[in-house]
Amino acid sequence: MKMHLRSRLHAACWMALWILRGTSGFAQDDNTPRSAEVPNPMGIHTWFIILVIGAFLAWCISYSLQLQKEALKRRTSREGLLLLKKRGLDEIAKLESQREAGTISEQRYQRQFNNTKIRLAKVLKQIEQLRDAEL
16 A cells, blocks of 8 residues: 555656646746847936935934034033032032922932032132133
8 A cells, every 4th residue: 555655746746847847848948039238217216215314314414423523622612610609509509498498308419419509619720720721
């Protein structure tokens, strides 16, 4: 019985092989006329979109670099340092008024006061260094 199934399977494989081999005979001849190759009408549009998006991304990078450069200049310039000094003094005054009004806990007041004092000391040191550099 097994021999009968094996011979059937063998015959089926040979038949499939001959059918697959014969299908190449039904393929089109290379000498027959082919359809015309039409250029993609959206090709130019696609490249235009790629260029526009690339230009926009380049502008975004340039703009963000310019903003960072201005922020760094403003942070280290004399006017920027004086503005930071004013903000620090205003923050200390605000903390004092909150402490007197009782709207802030003593622990939170001490922590914020010390942080503000440290930042203000750094700003004053930078102002002093800038003043020494100008002389």
